[in-house]
Amino acid sequence: MTSLLVVLVGLLGLVVGSFLNVVVWRVPRGESVVSPPSACPSCGHRIRPWDNVPVVSWLALRGRCRDCGTSISARYPLVESVTGALFALTAWWLGPVWALPAFLYLAAVSVALCLIDVDVHRLPDAIVLPSYVVGLVLLGLASWNPGGTSDWAALLRAAIGAAAMFAFYFVLVVIRPGGMGFGDVKLAGVLGLYLGWVGWSSLVVGWFAAFVLGGVFGSVLMLARRAGRKSAIPFGPWMLLGAAVGLVVGPQLAEAYLGLM
Incomplete structure (x- = not known):
């Protein structure tokens, strides 16, 4: 099956x-x-x-x-x-499972946003903003889980994750204008919604994996003299890739880190 x-x-x-x-x-x-x-x-x-x-x-x-x-x-x-x-x-x-449509939607949106951000360094509101509504509805259906056991705590985590990541990126944009755009802020809320729904460890790992992966990529470009400190590098793809890491292996990475500590 x-x-x-x-x-x-x-x-x-x-x-x-x-x-x-x-x-x-x-x-x-x-x-x-x-x-x-x-x-x-x-x-x-x-x-x-x-x-x-x-x-x-x-x-x-x-x-x-x-x-x-x-x-x-x-x-x-x-x-x-x-x-x-x-x-x-x-x-x-x-x-x-009932969560499958929600994550298929996220996969499709991720492909579109990655390519658009690489092409034009922009994350269009026409894609990002409706993702809040679609994600909330589909994850709400997954939390309801008709015919099974409902998990409304997951939906609450999703709301907290969305608000927390949105606020964090908003503060970054305010204190360092030009470092990233408001498109990244809006996308952060969508990713926080999904990461929070999966679990706290996925939220934390997916949140910070974007900065690790983006930082490594930027460092490699500078070492190769393909970019400088002020070069504009689209951050949306790294946010999406970091979220994927958090969703798939977030709990395992968090457990391994805590074990080392």
């Missing part, structure tokens, strides 16, 4: 990844993700349904537009593949 779920959710992830390609391109430009239909940016021909099958169509077309032959970036099938893999791993990690 779990194997079938992983396969089906992975296939769903491929489809979602195809949609995320549209989101990543259009949302930063203030365009609708619904209309007009996808078209080749070079010749303007609309993409046919059979040329829009995730990964498969790109391979069949050998990475080129059917109408004008213009090269299609390999980023498109890569985003689809990564999203499919993340969905499958999430289903394998959680199994058939």
Whole structure:
């Protein structure tokens, strides 16, 4: 049953990844993700349904537009593949539980926000702000757990985690303007919601893992002379990666740290 779920959710992830390609391109430009239909940016021909099958169509077309032959970036099938893999791993990690939709949504949003932040150094409100509502509703459903034992304490932890991380990042922005943006503050609240729902150790580890990972990356760039102390480096991807560390191995890392102490 779990194997079938992983396969089906992975296939769903491929489809979602195809949609995320549209989101990543259009949302930063203030365009609708619904209309007009996808078209080749070079010749303007609309993409046919059979040329829009995730990964498969790109391979069949050998990475080129059917109408004008213009090269299609390999980023498109890569985003689809990564999203499919993340969905499958999430289903394998959680199994058939009520929390699964909430974390699949987080996986999809993470892919979109990572790419947008790398591209334009911005975390759009159009994606981040609705994530509060969607995350709260889906995690509320998971806490209710119809047919099982409800866990409303998890939802309370989620609210505390969201408020705490939002406040912490807000203070950082106030005391050091330019160090990070308010997009990071808003994203911190969303991540705190999920980390808090999983547990206190996940919240703490995911909270600080972002600074550790981002700091290591920045140090490597400076040592390689690819960046300086004042270089603008998007922090959103490291927040999301740090949250992933907290969600997956937060309790184990916290236990190992306490054991060393």
